[in-house]
Amino acid sequence: xxxxxxxxxxxxxxxxxxxxxxxxxxxxxxxxxxxxxxxxxxxxxxxxxxxxxxxxxxxxxxxxxxxxxxxxxxxxxxxxxxxxxxxxxxxxxxxxxxxxxxxxxxxxxxxxxxxxxxxxxxxxxxxxxxxxxxxxxxxxxxxxxxxxxxxxxxxxxxxxxxxxxxxxxxxxxxxxxxxxxxxxxxxxxxxxxxxxxxxxxxxxxxxxxxxxxxxxx
Amino acid sequence: xxxxxxxxxxxxxxxxxxxxxxxxxxxxxxxxxxxxxxxxxxxxxxxxxxxxxxxxxxxxxxxxxxxxxxxxxxxxxxxxxxxxxxxxxxxxxxxxxxxxxxxxxxxxxxxxxxxxxxxxxxxxxxxxxxxxxxxxxxxxxxxxxxxxxxxxxxxxxxxxxxxxxxxxxxxxxxxxxxxxxxxxxxxxxxxxxxxxxxxxxxxxxxxxxxxxxxxxxxxxxxxxxxxxxxxxxxxxxxxxxxxxxxxxxxxxxxxxxxxxxxxxxxxxxxxxxxxxxxxxxxxxxxxxxxxxxxxxxxxxxxxxx
Amino acid sequence: xxxxxxxxxxxxxxxxxxxxxxxxxxxxxxxxxxxxxxxxxxxxxxxxxxxxxxxxxxxxxxxxxxxxxxxxxxxxxxxxxxxxxxxxxxxxxxxxxxxxxxxxxxxxxxxxxxxxxxxxxxxxxxxxxxxxxxxxxxxxxxxxxxxxxxxxxxxxxxxxxxxxxxxxxxxxxxxxxxxxxxxxxxxxxxxxxxxxxxxxxxxxxxxxxxxxxxxxxxxxxxxxxxxxxxxxxxxxxxxxxxxxxxxxxxx
Numbered sequence: 001x002x003x004x005x006x007x008x009x010x011x012x013x014x015x016x017x018x019x020x021x022x023x024x025x026x027x028x029x030x031x032x033x034x035x036x037x038x039x040x041x042x043x044x045x046x047x048x049x050x051x052x053x054x055x056x057x058x059x060x061x062x063x064x065x066x067x068x069x070x071x072x073x074x075x076x077x078x079x080x081x082x083x084x085x086x087x088x089x090x091x092x093x094x095x096x097x098x099x100x101x102x103x104x105x106x107x108x109x110x111x112x113x114x115x116x117x118x119x120x121x122x123x124x125x126x127x128x129x130x131x132x133x134x135x136x137x138x139x140x141x142x143x144x145x146x147x148x149x150x151x152x153x154x155x156x157x158x159x160x161x162x163x164x165x166x167x168x169x170x171x172x173x174x175x176x177x178x179x180x181x182x183x184x185x186x187x188x189x190x191x192x193x194x195x196x197x198x199x200x201x202x203x204x205x206x207x208x209x210x211x212x213x214x215x216x217x
Numbered sequence: 218x219x220x221x222x223x224x225x226x227x228x229x230x231x232x233x234x235x236x237x238x239x240x241x242x243x244x245x246x247x248x249x250x251x252x253x254x255x256x257x258x259x260x261x262x263x264x265x266x267x268x269x270x271x272x273x274x275x276x277x278x279x280x281x282x283x284x285x286x287x288x289x290x291x292x293x294x295x296x297x298x299x300x301x302x303x304x305x306x307x308x309x310x311x312x313x314x315x316x317x318x319x320x321x322x323x324x325x326x327x328x329x330x331x332x333x334x335x336x337x338x339x340x341x342x343x344x345x346x347x348x349x350x351x352x353x354x355x356x357x358x359x360x361x362x363x364x365x366x367x368x369x370x371x372x373x374x375x376x377x378x379x380x381x382x383x384x385x386x387x388x389x390x391x392x393x394x395x396x397x398x399x400x401x402x403x404x405x406x407x408x409x410x411x412x413x414x415x416x417x418x419x420x421x422x423x424x425x426x427x428x429x430x431x432x433x434x435x436x437x438x439x440x441x442x443x444x445x446x447x448x449x450x451x452x453x454x455x456x457x458x459x460x461x462x463x464x465x466x467x468x469x470x471x472x473x474x475x476x477x478x479x480x481x482x483x484x485x486x487x488x489x490x491x492x493x494x495x496x497x498x499x500x501x502x503x504x505x506x507x508x509x510x511x512x513x514x515x516x517x518x519x520x521x522x
Numbered sequence: 523x524x525x526x527x528x529x530x531x532x533x534x535x536x537x538x539x540x541x542x543x544x545x546x547x548x549x550x551x552x553x554x555x556x557x558x559x560x561x562x563x564x565x566x567x568x569x570x571x572x573x574x575x576x577x578x579x580x581x582x583x584x585x586x587x588x589x590x591x592x593x594x595x596x597x598x599x600x601x602x603x604x605x606x607x608x609x610x611x612x613x614x615x616x617x618x619x620x621x622x623x624x625x626x627x628x629x630x631x632x633x634x635x636x637x638x639x640x641x642x643x644x645x646x647x648x649x650x651x652x653x654x655x656x657x658x659x660x661x662x663x664x665x666x667x668x669x670x671x672x673x674x675x676x677x678x679x680x681x682x683x684x685x686x687x688x689x690x691x692x693x694x695x696x697x698x699x700x701x702x703x704x705x706x707x708x709x710x711x712x713x714x715x716x717x718x719x720x721x722x723x724x725x726x727x728x729x730x731x732x733x734x735x736x737x738x739x740x741x742x743x744x745x746x747x748x749x750x751x752x753x754x755x756x757x758x759x760x761x762x763x764x765x766x767x768x769x770x771x772x773x
Contacts, residue, residue: 002631006638013639017646021434029380030607036377037384037577038614039643040370042636044573045618047369049633051562052625071555078559079566086567093393095571096318096366098325102567106318108528109535110564111283113557115760116539118284122493122757123543125750126237127230130500134508139739146743148498151750154468155491156251168692176256177697178744179452185709186741188453188660189734192710193717195656202649205641213641214634234543241754242761245772287759288752314568367572372651373643387576395593429651433659445752449745456706457663459655466748467755486758493754 007208014206055079081105146182150175222510225503233500240496244488250480251487258455259472262440262462265413271304273412274405276437278427279309279316281419285444286319289417291483292442292470293323296415299477301327301349301356306401308411310386311367312374312422317390320364327351358391359399366390371422375430378408409435413461417442424451428459442469523770533768536760578615581608664710666703673699709737 013035020032054075061072082105086095090102097103135141152158153175162170204210269275277296281289300307311317328349349356356362365386368374377385382405389396396402404410414431416439418424424441431437438461443451445466454460464473467490470483524530538553579585583595596606617636624633677699681691712734715727723731766772 002634006634009635009638010642010645013642014646014649017643018649021650033377033380033384034607034610035639035643036370036373037581037608037611038617038639039373040368040377040573041578041611041614042618042621042639043369043371044569044577045621045636046640047565047569049622049624051566052622054558054562056625068551071551074552074555075559078556079563082560082563083566086563087570091393093388093571093575094391095567096321096364096390098321103318103321104528105560106315106564107322108531109556110560111286112532112536112760112763113539113553113560114283115286115756115763116536117557118753119757119760120539120542122241122753123234123237125753126497126500127233129497129750130228130233130504131226131230133501133504135505139735142736143739143743143746144501146740147747147750148501148743150744150747151494151498154747154751155487155494156253157491157495159254166690168690168694172254173693176694178740179449180257180456180694181697181702181705182709182737182740183449183744184452184456185706186713186738187450188456188664188706188710189713189717189738190741191453191656192660192714195652195660198648198652199657202645202652205645206649213637231544237757238761241758242765245758245762245765248772284756287762288755314565314572367568368577369569369573372647376647384581387580425655429655433651433655445748445755446745449741449748453660453663454655457659459659466751467758468751482762486755486762489758489761490751490754493758494750497750497754 003211003214006214007211010213011206011208014202018206051079078109082110146178150178153178219511222507225507226511237493237496240492241489244492245486247488248485249488250484251491253468253471253475253484253487255472255476256469258452258463258465259469259476260462261455262464263473263476265438265440265461266299266303266305269305269412273305274401274410275300275305275307276408276411276414277307277309277320278312278414278416278418279320280312280423281319281417281444282313282315283319285419287482287486288444288467288470289419289442290319290323291467291481291486292464292473293320293417294327294481295470295474295477295479295483296442297323297349297362298327298351298479301351301361302354304354304361306360307362307415308401308405309362309364312371312426313419314367314369316417317364317366321390324349324362359389360401363396363399363401364390365396372426372430374422375408375426376434379430379435380407382407382410407435409437411437413437414439415442416440418447419444420447423447424454424460428454432459440464442473524768529768533764536764540760578611582611582615660710664707666707668703668707670699670703673702708733713737713741 016028016031016035020028058072058075060066061069062076066072082102085101085105090100091097094100095102133144135144149158149171152161153171153173158171158175201210205213277293279289279293297307299305309317309320311320329351348358349362366388368385370377374385383396383402386396388394389399408414408431414427414437416424416427418427418441424439424443424447427439427441432439439459440462441451441460442464443466445468448463448465448469451460451463451465455463464470467483467486471480471487474480474484535553535556538549539557541547542550575585580591580593581595583597583599585591586594586598596608596611599606600609617639620632621636622633624630673695677691677695680695684691712730714734716723716731716734716738718731721727762772
């Protein structure tokens with residue numbers, strides 16, 4: 001029963017969502033709405049599971065005094081800080097409001113940390129461009145040329161270096177052509193391929209042929 | 218000469234970091250504005266907004282986090298300014314938890330007024346505590362705009378909005394009241410009751426999901442503001458007409474600022490962006506030159522043996 | 523220079539994370555661990571108020587029962603003899619608690635039940651939406667005339683107007699009229715041929731796949747160019763915060 005009931009549930013829910021596209025009336029409508037709400041509520045618990053699992057791992061690290069256990073304490077403290085402030089000291093349902101404790105933590109701690117983490121990628125992209133991107137063969141050369149045209153054409157630099165050409169015949173126009181035609185053709189091929197894969201995998205999941213989401217025994 | 222190329226190839230990456238830091242920082246101080254030509258994909262979005270009549274209701278889905286703020290926040294601010302000046306009402310939601318709070322920050326940043334209330338015809342407005350003033354136009358919370366917060370569920374949230382908007386986003390985030398109590402929500406029962414959806418997306422869930430459900434299932438026009446990483450993936454939807462315009466990255470934001478007549482951060486940052494592109498192209502060229510120069514030397518040495 | 527405490531805290535964390543560029547160090551590790559904790563807490567708080575309270579407790583009627591919400595829920599409707607589908611949210615709550623059992627290895631298997639609802643929902647939806655939006659619509663726009671005769675006719679009209687003002691028709695318009703559809707058709711079809719791995723890429727089939735690779739390389743080059751744009755934008759934003767908001771060097 002450990003695997004059979006989940007497989008039956010997957011099939012019922014999957015078929016409901018499939019049929020409701022074609023039968024949007026009662027009772028399929030109410031059933032699909034109910035399952036949509038279930039999805040939201042279960043997803044919320046799933047993310048809470050992730051947060052609690054993080055706490056479990058952090059507490060174990062501190063208890064066993066593993067490597068960098070001090071930083072695990074920091075993780076635990078900040079998690080409970082924002083949790084307590086958000087649940088009890090931020091005005092309840094109005095927790096997002098400007099001036100609330102939760103808002104302060106978001107603006108001055110979460111936001112700069114998140115933004116800077118991603119901003120570091122700029123340095124690594126520049127470093128990778130210098131050390132790794134090589135025009136080793138014709139295909140790589142085509143890739144780099146397209147990148148050059150798009151990078152130059154999407155800034156005023158592209159028009160500066162082709163300023164001797166008439167307006168409408170400069171690098172920015174070439175980058176428009178690459179984005180609106182060549183990029184669309186390639187992305188479309190990838191999109192069509194992926195969609196066929198998604199459809200077949202979805203069918204396999206609903207029919208119970210694909211069971212990897214259930215894990216081991 | 219070859220030693221020069223070898224040393225160039227082996228350069229410490231921290232020197233590259235310093236070069237990039239300087240290339241991006243100096244233009245911020247110089248504050249030079251650059252001409253920003255408008256591309257067709259941005260023009261399409263602007264035209265779609267211009268075609269909306271006054272009083273139309275737009276659903277703004279802020280699906281991004283602080284990691285994408287420099288690209289999407291300027292677009293959000295420009296869009297809000299445009300909506301307020303053109304009497305377009307907007308309802309803010311988010312499929313990412315950080316989205317609605319980013320929208321709140323955009324509202325604060327564009328607000329030119331520090332007043333807490335307005336008086337009309339001798340009466341202080343009930344929701345008058347929250348007003349936004351842009352270029353002399355006033356928008357009132359609950360009447361001209363509202364923030365309904367975030368819901369987890371990815372594309373199922375959009376699917377659920379298709380049948381019942383109230384069940385999907387039951388409460389507002391400023392007063393914690395039922396959304397039914399606000400005049401802006403009168404007549405909004407499901408997603409198709411909106412005149413336009415403006416999606417600001419940094420990943421999943423985002424533009425693809427809005428196209429799949431809002432456009433193809435519920436037939437609501439959708440315009441997208443995407444990070445530059447996401448933008449190339451959205452072009453096929455533009456070509457098929459599923460999307461009514463794309464703002465791609467900071468460049469798209471700068472073009473949109475130009476069209477709505479509010480040049481701000483995106484326009485200012487384009488100078489740094491230009492320098493960044495120039496230096497990355499330079500790095501690729503120099504790196505390849507050094508690579509081929511040293512490769513030729515080792516080929517020759519190989520032949521001699 | 524800013525005098526706000528919050529701005530200085532933000533600047534501290536910005537510099538702390540950026541210190542990784544020199545090398546991994548305790549300050550970076552501290553900032554990273556704060557980020558991990560605060561991210562998890564942010565999600566937990568958001569989901570508590572937006573989903574668990576608004577979607578579950580309010581809709582079932584538990585919030586009304588305890589006086590935290592003014593609107594009646596499914597329980598109150600049931601007691602009045604009216605069926606309300608929201609009562610089934612109780613089952614969702616039970617499934618959610620089953621999900622949390624994953625924390626305990628002995629009974630963690632029960633988490634498969636709620637997981638199967640998630641997987642089933644996504645599978646049922648994606649089967650139709652991907653087919654409709656990403657396959658049929660895209661294919662429809664690939665079955666198009668080789669030359670856009672509408673745009674070719676427009677060219678002569680635009681040309682006359684632009685010649686009067688001394689300007690030339692942009693190159694994109696010529697491309698769109700004469701070559702655009704060809705690129706879309708052959709680019710998409712050859713790209714699809716490349717991705718067909720059930721047949722060996724030999725002979726004419728192999729040559730077609732090779733053409734497809736070149737179209738895909740242009741696509742990836744464009745994506746790389748946009749990726750550079752995106753990453754640099756993020757850094758520009760952070761630098762502006764440091765120089766303008768924090769240090770006040772720039773207005």
